[in-house]
Amino acid sequence: MIIPAYILTAVISYLLGSLNFGVIVSNKLKHEDVRNHGSGNAGTTNMLRNYGEKYAVITIAGDMLKVAVAIFIAFMIMKIPSVRSGEMYERLVGVVDETMFIKSFAGFFCVLGHIFPCFFGFKGGKGVATAGGMVFCIDWRIALILLAVFIVIVLLTKYVSLGSIVMALLYPVFMYIFHRSVILTVIALVFTVTVIIAHRNNIVALCNHTEHKITDKKPKEK
Numbered sequence: 001m002i003i004p005a006y007i008l009t010a011v012i013s014y015l016l017g018s019l020n021f022g023v024i025v026s027n028k029l030k031h032e033d034v035r036n037h038g039s040g041n042a043g044t045t046n047m048l049r050n051y052g053e054k055y056a057v058i059t060i061a062g063d064m065l066k067v068a069v070a071i072f073i074a075f076m077i078m079k080i081p082s083v084r085s086g087e088m089y090e091r092l093v094g095v096v097d098e099t100m101f102i103k104s105f106a107g108f109f110c111v112l113g114h115i116f117p118c119f120f121g122f123k124g125g126k127g128v129a130t131a132g133g134m135v136f137c138i139d140w141r142i143a144l145i146l147l148a149v150f151i152v153i154v155l156l157t158k159y160v161s162l163g164s165i166v167m168a169l170l171y172p173v174f175m176y177i178f179h180r181s182v183i184l185t186v187i188a189l190v191f192t193v194t195v196i197i198a199h200r201n202n203i204v205a206l207c208n209h210t211e212h213k214i215t216d217k218k219p220k221e222k
Contacts, residue, residue, distance in 0.1 A: 001080070001082045001083045001085070001086065002083055002086060002088050002089045002092065003088070005077050005078060005080065005083040006105065008077055009074045009077055009078075009102075009105065009106055009109070010105070010109045011109075012070065012074075012077075013070040013071075013073075013074065013105075013107070013108075013113065014112055014113040014118075015113060015118070016066045016067075016069060016070045016073075017066060017067070017070065017109065017111060017112060017113020017115075017117070017130060018113040018114070018116075018117035018118045018119045018120070018124070019066055019113075019119065020042050020063075020114060020117045020119070020120055020125060021058065021062030021066075022034050022041075022042035022043055022044070022047050022063075022125055023035065023042045023117075023120050023124075024062070025058050025059050025062070026042075026047070026051065029055065030051060030055070034046055034047055034050060034051070035123060037050045039212065041125055041126060042123070042124050043063075043125030043126050043128060043129065044056050044059050044060045044063070044125075044128070044129050045160050045214065047059045049212075059129070060129040063114060063125070063129035063130045064132060064136075065133070066130065066133075067106075067107055067111070067130050067133040067134045068133055068137055070107070070110040071102070071106045071110075071134075071137050073106075074103075074105070074106035075102060078098075078102055095183065096181055096183045097179070097181065100138065100139075100179065101183065101187075103134075103137055103138045104184055104187045104188070107131075107134030107135075107137060107138060107191075108187060108190065108191050108194075110130060110134065111127045111130050111134060111191065111194065111195075112194060114127050115194065115195075115198045125198075126164060126198045126199055126202075127194070127195055127198055128160075128164045128167075128195075131167075131168070131191070131195060132146075132147070139175075141178065142171070142174045142175065145170075145174060146167045146170060146174070149163070149166060149167060150163040150164070150166070150167050151163075153166055154214060158213035158214050158215050159206065159211055159213060159214070160214050161202035161203075161205075161206065161211060162202075162206060162211075164195070164199060165199050165202070165203065168191070168192045168195040168196060168199075169196075172185050172188035172189045172191075172192055175188040176188075
């Protein structure tokens with residue numbers, strides 16, 4: 001039963017991640033799609049630039065909360081007695097911390113859903129807020145370190161994207177330092193690659209010195 005349980009967890013986590021609050025909030029409260037404005041991204045930064053702090057706070061809170069809900073549901077699924085039995089389950093818990101694995105597994109698929117939401121044409125946000133919520137659920141120590149790095153980079157450079165990219169790159173490093181688990185580090189690396197892919201246009205813009213800074217009020221429409 002362990003494989004069907006993880007498939008169910010992946011599907012539920014992905015669907016929860018696909019509830020992109022940038023799109024939902026802009027549609028419900030502003031009667032338009034934030035993706036049609038500014039950078040075209042459905043994330044917190046674009047919400048802030050186009051609609052202000054209130055809407056950005058609602059967006060980041062929703063995008064962080066959904067990953068916590070995904071992880072909670074994952075634990076409920078994994079508590080089913082038939083799931084916690086059998087040779088495959090014993091092999092899994094023999095090589096990796098079960099709690100950390102469940103959090104990382106559900107969190108990754110939730111972030112994947114946020115970046116590629118099935119409800120919104122697979123065009124979502126960059127996954128920063130959702131990823132932040134995931135890391136806080138997984139290990140608050142790593143989350144606080146990455147948050148500090150993010151804040152310092154943004155304060156010094158004014159580039160939110162650069163802070164997000166550096167956080168993503170450092171995540172597997174700290175995951176290995178704190179937990180010494182190859183499996184958890186590999187999951188973290190997959191997460192990093194996913195976030196980097198989501199930021200590919202930002203990377204090009206940073207290299208060309210055309211990336212928008214957080215101090216920019218409203219970037220040019222696409």
